[in-house]
Amino acid sequence: MRLYIPENLDVDQLMYDNPPNFKKYGCKRDKLLYIIHLINALPLYNKDLMFDGFVPLNSKLLQDKISNYREYIDYLLLDLKIIETDGQYIPGFKSKGYRLVDEYNTAITSTAVTDFTFYRKLKVERNNREASVKHLDYLTKWFNDKLEIDINYVNEFLAQEFELKDNNEQLKDYDRSRKKFKEPISQLNHAKISAEKISREEYYLLHDDNVYRFHSNLTNMRSVIRNAVTYDGQKLISIDIKNSQPYLSTILLSRSFWIEQKNEPNAPKELSITFDKPKKSLFSSFNNINDNIYKVSGRINDRLNISHIKIHDTDSYIMLGDIDKALMSSEFSQYINLVVSGTLYEFLEQQFSLRLGETFANRKEVKTAVFQVLFTDNRFLGQEDAKPKKMFKEMFPYVYEVFRQLKRKDKTLLPRLLQSIESYLMINVIAKRISEEYPDAPIFTIHDSISTTEEYVDVVEAIMKEELSKAIGHAPKLAREVWCKSNMVKHLETLKEKAKVVA
Known part of the structure; x- marks a missing residue:
């Protein structure tokens, strides 16, 4: 230690x-x-x-x-x-x-x-941490001496990155939601700690009791540093759910999700949310969109249900409110179609630009703006910085109302509910099934993604797609990324180019 x-x-x-x-x-x-x-x-x-x-x-x-x-x-x-x-x-x-x-x-x-x-x-x-993950041996067993990181390469990379950022304010990473820059020395030190811990086989493994996420050295590591990590000398490939939080949020728009499954047969308990009637949707012209979008794949009994999800002990289902039976609407379908097609961020970026004059430096900034829309306190709507949130409310009033109702007593309930859904599906369903059908497949979950070796990447992706389709009701958009040092080289080259531009 x-x-x-x-x-x-x-x-x-x-x-x-x-x-x-x-x-x-x-x-x-x-x-x-x-x-x-x-x-x-x-x-x-x-x-x-x-x-x-x-x-x-x-x-x-x-x-x-x-x-x-x-x-x-x-x-x-x-x-x-x-x-x-x-x-x-x-x-x-x-x-x-x-x-x-x-x-x-x-x-x-x-x-x-x-x-x-x-x-x-x-x-x-x-x-205590080890006790929390004792039941997750199919995940923890891969944190062994075959998991390696090129620590010398990482240290050399970090030194170069720090020198570039420390000498140029324009290269510092900016967070739009906090309106603050990350300090290069903090990024350097945190990356060094996470890399050295893997190098020394000092594994930090925890299953939290809040949203039941599995935390590890890899989840706590900067994504660019993961490119120096290998397993048994092989490159790792991550399979990510695109637009994962919006994708998972679509299940909240399905009436079947809110019907609590009881042990007694034929005795479901339906939970309902009372809606404030919003203004007419700007997408009312999409009335011809199929309201039964949730039937595209999987039987209704395969669908994810509130009964499957562990909410923190202090939460009760009644806190989730009461959902009206007239839940499905053309507006829901429009939102769902954008998410399922993987174009929600691009669509909203375009709307932010056209309606608000907002411009974004990269996709990460767009994601931050979307997270502001979804996860900030309902009272934030009155703030000057809440223009994207107001715009979303005008475009998708009924979708906004579902999210608003979920946050009316506790603004953290919506993100915690989505993270609990993510944890259940990725850990309890997908990773568990992979471990049973392909016990030799190395798997490393990083919240909404799974990394494995090239030998198993196809089967892992197939299982992810099948299980998510059944649970959520439609297929996800998945994206692969190979962890390799060339990504670290590109990162430095991009910083050097930016440095030349602002010099």
Whole structure:
């Protein structure tokens, strides 16, 4: 077990020059480094922290490992002046955030935990993660010594990328929804941590109890870095669901999804949502579109149902509202057709441009705008930045109303429901079936995609298409991507070209 700290940090010298004066338990070097490590490592598992600058440190989690953690925080903050705080604490909502001061906001290195007692405390957390994935052996077994990463190539790539971005503000990655840039040094460090962990076979495997996603070293890794990963010396090929969240959202427009299947025969319980009547759809001219689009593939009994999905224990079906029996409409079919054809993002990008004058640098920015439409709080509709959301409401008022009703009590319910659907299908249905029919096929799930070797890519794609078609009611658009180092070369070449343009 290793800790990741700034490479220019000589903690022994600092402690020698400014000795700690702890009252009761004393100051342990590894515990001090562990707190610094958390500031570097936690953003790897929560991408939002890459934008916030300050990393919240939960007092309860710290207390479990360091009983006098407050003394360590004060020592780092006030005496050694290695970290600084935002001072923002909201009981039950937000812990105080911390970040390294500029002097130590540098490239990182790793050091081993040498305190055996503290190592055992850290191991408890690892054991809990291992327990969460014990039932997913058909996924976890592939995280072995055959999973490799060219760590030297990655480090060389990261050094070149950092030099380009650090010397040119125009090359920094910008997030439209947060209106913030990612810091190149943070991207460098998080990529180094994720790559080194695979290189050392320090696997982070977790099945979360919120939306039941399977998290691993690969899900936490930047996509461009995955190109340096191989299995048993073979390239991996990912098969992705295009427009995955909109694609999965179409099942929410089907009445059959909301009929809870009971154990007792002939006793379904239908859940319904009461609609506010929206304005006439701009797509009313599409009335001739087949309302029975859900019958294109699979029997009705094969269709995914709310009963299959694990919602967090605090959620109840009644929170999902009541869906009206007049659910199907031509407008639903228009939305579904755009999604199924894989053209929703392109269509909305065109509409954003024509109606709002919005332009996008790449597909990722379009996706961010669509996610704003789907997942922001209902109250966001009144904000100046909500023009794309307002436009979507005008174009698809009934579709918008379904999503609005789902979020009326909790804005996170819609994304959590879609992620739970994704997890159920990808892990419990598709990956499970692959493991049973092709037990020698290496499979690595990355939320809405599965990666495998060239030998098995055709059968994996066929199973994905068949199971998704049955569950959702229509076939998905799938896309393949080969993980190879040439993609990393292209990435650097693109940055160099951009650097020339803005020079």
